[in-house]
Amino acid sequence: MREKMKIDLHSHTHHSDGALSPKELVDRAHNMQLDALAITDHDTVAAIDEARSYQQSQKRPLWIIAGVEISTRWHGFDIHVLGLNLNHQDAGLLARLATQSQAREQRAQEMSAKLAKAGIEGIYADAKALAGVGQLTRSHFARALVKRGAVKDHEEAFKKYLGKDKRAFVKPQWPEIPEAISWIREAGGKAVLAHPARYDLSAKWLRRLLVFFAESGGQGMEVTHPQLAPDLKRQLASYAMEYGLEASAGSDFHFPGRWTELGRNLQFDSQLTPVWNDWQRPAA
Known part of the structure; x- marks a missing residue:
């Protein structure tokens, strides 16, 4: 294609x-x-x-x-x-992705426990509410921390608590x-x-x-x-x-914003072989 x-x-x-x-x-x-x-x-x-x-x-x-x-x-x-x-x-x-989801859930519980020791209790429920039907990620914890007023922004959440080797960091499995x-x-x-x-x-x-x-x-x-x-x-x-x-x-699109958008600025050198080169597009 x-x-x-x-x-x-x-x-x-x-x-x-x-x-x-x-x-x-x-x-x-x-x-x-x-x-x-x-x-x-x-x-x-x-x-x-x-x-x-x-x-x-x-x-x-x-x-x-x-x-x-x-x-x-x-x-x-x-x-x-x-x-x-x-x-x-x-x-x-699907079975393997279910294992990944379990690992994410375990990590979230451990991050929540570490944040509680740091004086921020009950953050798991806040992060889970923000995640809704989605996988619970560190980004949801960061948003919950901002909403609580524990940090001023997403960046500070990672620098103070969630980033590698910080107080609430849990090594992923x-x-x-x-x-x-x-x-x-x-x-x-x-x-x-x-x-x-x-x-x-x-x-x-x-x-x-x-x-x-x-x-x-x-x-x-x-x-x-x-x-x-x-x-x-x-x-x-x-x-x-x-x-x-x-x-x-790919844009790695997460939400509409100033710096990223679906399909924007994604052209690349014509000498490269596109990953979709041998895909068959389904009939409309």
């Missing part, structure tokens, strides 16, 4: 840490005139059927691609791996990268390294990550997202070609 499309392969709904419902996300995709949208919630595929069901009532076509964003660990870093164009009803995948890649590929999807420029890695360590990812069966990497500096964009494109990884493009 090589025709020119306006595509965004990284977005979130309120089933993880996004602000919009699947219906609202589909509406936004139409407003931004997208042709294809991958919904990639953290460790859950709960939004896919809801979004596709709603899309069936729309006059304008939109290809909703089933996806997920799986949290992994690598040398002490949280690394996110996207699974794109997969079978979101695959029994093995995520799978290794090769394991997540195998989950995705066994469900018929493509494994794509999400936002490689955001991991605070030196050039040497980023290269190590990309080599390991490719050797572990990873098939693609995100090479662009909104606000990415031109020189860094060129560097990521160079890495994709060097390590034989297909190119993906």
Whole structure:
């Protein structure tokens, strides 16, 4: 599937840490005139059927691609791996994502206990209310802390309590990268390294990550997202070609805002092979 499309392969709904419902996300995709949208919630595929069901009532076509964003660990870093164009009803995948959800819940309980020791009691209920139907994440705890007045903003919540080695930090129990890649590929999807420029890695360590990812069966990497500096964009494109990884493009959309939007500024070098190169678009 090589025709020119306006595509965004990284977005979130309120089933993880996004602000919009699947219906609202589909509406936004139409407003931004997208042709294809991958919904990639953290460790859950709960939004896919809801979004596709709603899309069936729309006059304008939109290809909703089933996806997920799986949290992994690598040398002490949280690394996110996207699974794109997969079978979101695959029994093995669903069982593994359920394990991820349990790990998230356990971590949330432990963070809540640490915050209570720091004098902030009952924050779990506040964060859970903010999460609603979604996966409970540190971002929900940060929002709850801001709402309580315990911190002034999201950034302070992480600097004071939730960031690595801070008072309420709990080391996540995520799978290794090769394991997540195998989950995705066994469900018929493509494994794509999400936002490689955001991991605070030196050039040497980023290269190590990309080599390991490719050797572990990873098939693609995100090479662009909104606000990415031109020189860094060129560097990521160079890495994709060097390590034989297909190119993906995604906004990592969570909510409407000044700095990010569905489908905005996601063009990349035409020499790269798009991750969607061999996908078959379903009949309308």
